[in-house]
Amino acid sequence: MHFVSRVRQRLDDPELQRNLKRTRGRNAASRAAAVAAFPDFDAVRARATEIRASVLRDLDVWLERFEQKAIERGATVLWARDGDHACDLIIDIARRHGVRTVVKSKSMVSEEAGLNAALEAAGIRPVETDLGEYILQINDNEPPSHIIMPVIHKSKEQVSELFARVHGTAPKTDIEELTHEARAVLRPEFLGADMGLSGGNFLVAETGSVAIVTNEGNGRLCTTLPRVHVALTGIEKVIPTLEDLATLLRILPRSATGQAITNYVSMLTGPKQAGDADGPEHMYFVLVDGGRADLLGSEFEAMLRCIRCGACMNHCPVYQTIGGHSYGWVYPGPMGSVLTPLYQGLDKAMDLPHAATLCNQCGVVCPVSIPLPELMRTLREKQVERGLRPWSERIATKLWAWVAARPTLYALGTRVAVRYLRWLADGRDRIQVMGVAPGWTAQRDFPAPAAKTFRELYAERRRGGGQ
Amino acid sequence: MSVRDDILGRLRRQLGRTDSTTLAARERVEATLALRQTGPRAAADALLDRFIERARAMISSVDRCATEAEVPAHCADWLRGHGLPTTVVVVPALAALDWAGAGLEARVGAATGDDLVGVTGCFRAIAETGTLMLCSGPQSPAVNSLLPETHIAVVPRQHIVADMEAAWAEARRELSAWPRAVNFVSGPSRTADIEQTIVLGAHGPYRVHLLIVG
Numbered sequence: 001m002h003f004v005s006r007v008r009q010r011l012d013d014p015e016l017q018r019n020l021k022r023t024r025g026r027n028a029a030s031r032a033a034a035v036a037a038f039p040d041f042d043a044v045r046a047r048a049t050e051i052r053a054s055v056l057r058d059l060d061v062w063l064e065r066f067e068q069k070a071i072e073r074g075a076t077v078l079w080a081r082d083g084d085h086a087c088d089l090i091i092d093i094a095r096r097h098g099v100r101t102v103v104k105s106k107s108m109v110s111e112e113a114g115l116n117a118a119l120e121a122a123g124i125r126p127v128e129t130d131l132g133e134y135i136l137q138i139n140d141n142e143p144p145s146h147i148i149m150p151v152i153h154k155s156k157e158q159v160s161e162l163f164a165r166v167h168g169t170a171p172k173t174d175i176e177e178l179t180h181e182a183r184a185v186l187r188p189e190f191l192g193a194d195m196g197l198s199g200g201n202f203l204v205a206e207t208g209s210v211a212i213v214t215n216e217g218n219g220r221l222c223t224t225l226p227r228v229h230v231a232l233t234g235i236e237k238v239i240p241t242l243e244d245l246a247t248l249l250r251i252l253p254r255s256a257t258g259q260a261i262t263n264y265v266s267m268l269t270g271p272k273q274a275g276d277a278d279g280p281e282h283m284y285f286v287l288v289d290g291g292r293a294d295l296l297g298s299e300f301e302a303m304l305r306c307i308r309c310g311a312c313m314n315h316c317p318v319y320q321t322i323g324g325h326s327y328g329w330v331y332p333g334p335m336g337s338v339l340t341p342l343y344q345g346l347d348k349a350m351d352l353p354h355a356a357t358l359c360n361q362c363g364v365v366c367p368v369s370i371p372l373p374e375l376m377r378t379l380r381e382k383q384v385e386r387g388l389r390p391w392s393e394r395i396a397t398k399l400w401a402w403v404a405a406r407p408t409l410y411a412l413g414t415r416v417a418v419r420y421l422r423w424l425a426d427g428r429d430r431i432q433v434m435g436v437a438p439g440w441t442a443q444r445d446f447p448a449p450a451a452k453t454f455r456e457l458y459a460e461r462r463r464g465g466g467q
Numbered sequence: 468m469s470v471r472d473d474i475l476g477r478l479r480r481q482l483g484r485t486d487s488t489t490l491a492a493r494e495r496v497e498a499t500l501a502l503r504q505t506g507p508r509a510a511a512d513a514l515l516d517r518f519i520e521r522a523r524a525m526i527s528s529v530d531r532c533a534t535e536a537e538v539p540a541h542c543a544d545w546l547r548g549h550g551l552p553t554t555v556v557v558v559p560a561l562a563a564l565d566w567a568g569a570g571l572e573a574r575v576g577a578a579t580g581d582d583l584v585g586v587t588g589c590f591r592a593i594a595e596t597g598t599l600m601l602c603s604g605p606q607s608p609a610v611n612s613l614l615p616e617t618h619i620a621v622v623p624r625q626h627i628v629a630d631m632e633a634a635w636a637e638a639r640r641e642l643s644a645w646p647r648a649v650n651f652v653s654g655p656s657r658t659a660d661i662e663q664t665i666v667l668g669a670h671g672p673y674r675v676h677l678l679i680v681g
Contacts, residue, residue, distance in 0.1 A: 023663050040507040047506035054499070058492040060478040065496055073645075079471040131669060132660035149660060156662050179658055179666040186670065191580045206500055207645060217613060217656035217671025224609050224648065235474065240499045246631035247506030257659070261596040263525070264671070265651040272647060275605035277577035279647045289474045297481040 003351035006326045019155050020323055027149075027314035030258025031365065038254065048251045049369040051244045052305035055236075059296060062205050062238045063287070069208025073270030075283040079235075082290045083113030089286050090115065090197070090230055091122045097228050097282065099124060099194040103186075105212070105219040106130040107199030108147055108308060109232050109288050111330040112343070115197075116141060126197075127189045129218040131182055135159055138166045145324030145332065148256050148310045153323050186218075196222030196280065200233030201307070202248060203285075206241045209269040210285065213252065213262040220266050229268070229280040235287045236304040248307065255309040255367040291343040299378055303338050305368040312362035312372055318355055327352065334362035334372040341379055347388055353379035414453045421449050511629035514594040515679070518627045521597030525654035526667065527675045535621075535680050539569035542586060542619055545676060546571075551617055556582040560606040561621065577608035578615055585615035585672075590649075591637055592622045592677075595630040598653040599677070602638070602646035609648045618652075618672040624681035 010016055035041045055062050067077045080086035086109070094102065102119060104110065104126055116126045116137065128137040132150035136142045139162055144150030151159070156175050163181055164171040172178050198219055200210040210231040212219045223229045239245060245267070253259040272279035295304050313319040313333025324332035328349065329340045337352040358373040366372060383389055384397075403409050424431045425448035434441040452460075468476070479489070519529050532541045538561075546553050554572040556579075557564075566573035578585045590602040599620050603609040612618050628634050631651070638649070656671030667673055 026663055040509065043507040051506075057482075058496055060475050060482060060484065061489070061492045061496045063475065063478070065500075079469075079474050081470050081473070085470065129670065130660070131658045135660070149663070151660055152663070154661075156664075159661055175661045175664045176666045178661060179669060183668065183670055187580065190670070205496075215656070216658045216669035218669070220609070220613050220650060221670055224613065235478075240496075241503050242635040243503050243505045243632055246635065249631065250506070260521070261525075261598060261651070261653050263653050263655070263657055267649040267651075269645055269647055269649075273604075273644065276603065276647060277605065277608040278610045279603065287474075289477075293474055293477040293481060296478055297483065 003326065003328060003349075003355065006328060007322045007355075010323050010326050011321070015155070015158075016153055016323055019153050020320060022155070023149075023152055024320045027257065027310070028365075031255060031311060031314065032258075034254040034258035034260065038250075038260070041251070041254070044247060044250050045367055045369065047247050048307075048367055049305065051239060051247060052307070052368045053302075055238055055240065056296060056301060056304050059236070059238070062240065063235060066203050066205040066208060066238050069205065070270070070285055071208070073208050075208065075270045075285055077285045077287065080286055080288045080290070083109075083115075083288065084118075086113045086232060086286050086288045086290075087115050087118035090232065091118065091124065093228065093230060093284055094119070094122070094124050094195055097194065099228060101125045101127060101189065101193045102195045102197050103127050103129050103189055103193040103218075103222045103226060104133070105196070105198045105214060105222040106133055106148075106150075107197065107232050108330060109199060109234055109290075110197065111144065112290060113232075113288070115232070127186070127193065129186050129190065129216075129222060130214075131179060131216060134182055134186065135162065138162065143325065143330070146310060146313060147308055147331065147335075153325065190218075190221040190225050193222075193226045195228040195230065196224075196226040197230045197232060198223050200231045200237055200285075201252070202245055203233065203238045203287075204240075204242060204245055204267065205238050207267070207269055209267045211245055212266045212268070213249070213264070214266075215259075215263045217264055220264055223266065223268050223280070224278055227280055228282045228284070229271075230284045230286060231268070232286045232288065234292055235289055236292050236306075251367040252307055252309050255311040255365065295342060300338070300342055300375060302370045303335075303342065303375060305370055306335055306339075307368060308335075309367055311365045311367065315361040315365050317357065317359065317361070322355075327355070334376070335370075338372060338375045338379065346379070346382055346386065350383065350388060353377075353383070411453070411455050415456065418449050418451075418453055421446075422451065424448075505632050508630055508632060509595060511594075511633075514627045514629060515624060518592055518594040518597055519679070521594065522654070522677055523597070525597045526657075527597060527654045527677050529677045529679065531679045533681070535564065535623075538621055538678060538680065539564050539566045539571060539573075541678055543569040543571050545619070545678075546584065546617075549674075552583045554582075555584040555586050555619075556611060556615065557586045558588060558607045558611050560588050561586060578611045578613070580614055582611075582615045584617045584619065585611040585613075586619045586621070587611050588621050588623075589626060591634040592627045593629075593631055593634055593651070594627055596653055598631075598651050600631075600634050600638075601650045601652060602642065603648040603650070604646055609650055612650065612652055613671050616668070616673050617676070618655075618674070619676045619678060620652075622677050622679045624679055627679075
């Protein structure tokens with residue numbers, strides 16, 4: 001479905017609009033409070049940006065270093081060309097260890113790869129254990145609409161109806177009861193699963209570890225109880241040292257939910273060791289390229305700094321109105337509008353770089369200073385350079401360029417246009433229906449122009465002899 | 468060519484690597500690892516007060532006692548006071564304490580899905596965020612702070628450090644082998660996935676009680 005049709009559908013959905021409105025602005029307010037209570041925020045943000053940028057400058061060597069350390073600790077490091085390849089690798093691991101059930105903690109790379117569908121096709125049962133992701137999975141594998149709050153588009157009534165239907169329990173509208181019902185359903189899954197799959201917020205090169213932040217504790221359960229742990233993440237997630245982890249952890253939860261720290265931060269290094277009472281017998285890393293390598297050294301490199309906090313979407317007026325599903329792929333909001341065309345193809349997401357007012361709220365709040373509006377503008381330029389814009393727009397810009405290069409014609413054109421617009425305004429300062437382009441004024445007024453063009457005024461002043 | 472070499476090769480091409488810039492990059496990486504530069508950190512005073520205040524903000528409950536010998540009795544009182552079970556699973560590191568003498572039915576070892584109360588120590592506690600730093604190992608299984616509905620952690624006062632950087636520094640100094648899991652725990656498990664309403668006890672403990680000793 002086309003972006004515009006998806007948006008139209010979401011805007012016309014009163015239930016979705018009610019749900020979006022319920023939480024609109026709440027994350028932004030929480031973040032603002034957390035930043036206000038933390039005087040060093042700007043300095044930490046600058047340092048976090050520097051850490052992420054410095055890793056990208058030497059990403060090849062940092063990855064080698066991480067791999068070496070992880071192997072020393074007994075983990076297996078696998079490399080995946082793209083999402084499909086990652087799925088193949090994970091299915092291979094599962095088969096090698098006789099895995100029937102995989103408990104999953106949240107991983108956006110798993111969403112990129114479509115891992116659940118691939119596992120099911122291979123006869124392996126995936127169980128999402130993050131509450132939001134679980135709700136989506138039992139709702140016929142609905143995609144998430146936010147990278148850290150996957151069911152932000154749903155009401156408790158919708159969850160209640162779903163739980164009653166799927167669990168065969170009495171409907172509940174109390175959020176605490178719903179949460180504890182999911183806990184009771186998922187607890188045996190953790191205890192019985194053969195494999196745990198996690199994402200990775202950071203890969204620490206110094207120790208060869210993966211760091212995972214969660215609030216629910218499902219990340220800990222997935223990486224502690226099953227015999228096999230697979231950490232699936234992108235190749236850009238490396239950071240150098242434990243000190244860098246400390247710095248980034250000051251900024252990630254604050255930017256995401258306004259928390260000073262998440263309830264759990266787990267640093268996992270290799271499989272179970274001699275004498276350990278718990279932990280997986282086998283640990284694997286699956287490091288996915290999936291378009292990331294091509295961004296390195298390009299004008300889009302800054303995007304690889306992203307730590308997936310979601311602040312950009314929490315502050316985006318467009319995202320908060322149209323919801324995450326409108327964006328059509330895994331990543332919504334401003335970061336998605338940049339990543340989707342880069343990972344899926346410029347021609348596959350023509351509208352996304354335009355689905356922004358370029359108000360720069362996202363750029364202001366990004367904890368690693370990614371200039372998101374600038375990147376969206378560059379993507380727009382790429383569309384023009386590659387001749388991907390529609391013919392009407394291409395002709396219109398060519399025509400404008402031709403006229404603009406001819407001053408007399410341009411002056412005449414603007415004089416006619418100004419008078420036409422003044423006539424439309426009919427003495428008011430707003431135009432309610434734009435004659436030649438009524439779509440422009442379907443949802444808003446257009447300001448009426450001044451009576452004369454700048455060039456006319458300039459010429460009059462010159463004639464008036466410097467009055 | 469393996470996928471690994473293909474990906475690393477493309478990264479090198481994108482970075483325009485030559486032999487000499489690769490060498491320089493390796494030196495930069497080694498220098499960064501040796502330097503361990505810290506970012507901006509908050510002031511490190513009044514550690515105990517700060518720890519207690521931050522831990523309570525993260526919805527841990529906090530209590531104090533003078534000596535380690537008093538720990539079992541404090542645990543028993545707290546559990547009874549909250550109407551919680553007095554059957555507990557204790558990490559091997561705390562096996563020497565007299566749990567039975569305090570009226571607790573204690574099992575020493577790793578927690579299972581059936582244990583309702585888990586008692587652990589902690590490697591360090593972090594004042595900046597009111598956080599426990601738990602290192603897994605034979606003496607301190609990770610499951611004991613995870614599977615039971617109630618988690619009691621014994622926090623020796625001298626284990627409270629300013630921030631995560633200080634905790635890492637002590638881990639590097641004190642631990643002969645790096646633990647499989649280092650878990651930072653700040654209060655009970657929680658979720659806000661449904662309508663951004665916070666609910667405690669999502670998958671891990673419903674309550675975390677910190678007993679500061681000393």
